[in-house]
Amino acid sequence: MSNEPITLTAGDAEATVLPGNGGRVGGLRVGGVELLRQGDRYGCFPMAPWCGRIREGRFRDGATVHQMPLNSPPHAIHGFVRDAAWRTARVTPAEAVLTCDLTDPWPYPGLVTQQIALTEDALTLTMSVETYESSFPAQLGWHPWFNRTLGDGAGVTIAFDAAWQEERGADHLPTGERVDPRPGPWDDCFGMPDGVDVTLTWPERLELTVTSPERWVVVYDEQEAAVCVEPQTGPPNGLNTAPRLVTPLEPLEATTTWRWRRL
Incomplete structure (x- = not known):
């Protein structure tokens, strides 16, 4: 199938999916109001096969260091799938499934699959990376740009209760503490x-919760103009510090749901 833009609808919710532009959700409108920033840095892009920064671009797999x-x-x-053109595997009125091959500069063959599913009050994103050859470390996550304000309303507030914060060094990477x-x-x-579990509240407009079974989130x-809440399968530099292994028998999978209600 082509990689033309896709529009999903459910009730008064509408999502635009852009296979040809990094497999990103280009926009999400609820009652005609756009929740995701537009312009240069926009929508919500998938992060794979890593999330956040890798220190100096190098990660180790056994005795081999990859740059x-x-x-x-x-x-x-x-990662780099956000820069790739994805293929559209399946589309229904409220769901799209996209795929993207892992190719150069990634040193291992693999396939990333992303499902975008819309309901009247939620958007669920699911992603997996699989291989039929060599095992390799990987990470998955999403990077949404939520508008700080909706129309002329007050700015969004972000509420969450985390068990810890990864101490950030001067190089923007976790120190390990x-x-x-x-x-x-x-x-x-x-x-x-x-x-x-993170709640975004646009006062008197909308409340949106970002949930995921994963244990890490970058805020x-x-x-x-925008705020980002990024569920991911490991911390920044995690290919080196907390690698998750993709094997021919066990893909790496992740999911997140954004659920909203009007205020």
């Missing part, structure tokens, strides 16, 4: 051992 392109010098950031959660603004990774609210 990734430094797309955020001095580090490599957010866990500290008590600190007040924002944040560009930080938090641990939630019972699963990610980024240092930009004026």
Whole structure:
């Protein structure tokens, strides 16, 4: 199938999916109101085969050290499937399934599959990476840009109860120490051992919860126009510090749900 834009609808919710532009959700409208930032950094893109920064773009697999392109010098950031054209495998009025091959510069063959499913009050994103050959470490996650304001309303608030915060060094990477959660603004990774659960509230407009069975979430609210809540399968630099192995018998899978209600 083609990689043309896809529009999903359910009730008064509408999502635009862009297979040809990184497999991202380009927009999410509820009652005609756009929840995701538009413009240069927009929508919600999948992160694979890693999330956040890899220190100096290098990760070790056994005795072998692999070098990734430094797309955020001095580090490599957010994987590269967000820069690829995905294939559309299946579409229904409220669901799309996309696939993307892992190719150069990634040193291992693999396939990433993403499912985007819309209901009247929720969007669920599910992703997997699988291999039929060599095993390899990987991470999965999502990077949404939520609008800080909806129309002329008040700015969004972010509420969550994390068990810990990954201490961030001057190089923006976790130091390996866990500290008590600190007040924002944040560009930080938090641990939630019972699963990610973050609530965004646009006063008098909308409440949206981001949940996931995964244990890590990056919260980024240092930009004026948008805030990011990023569930992921490990912390930044996790290919080196907390690798999750993809094997021919066991793919790596992740899911997140955004559920909203009007206020």
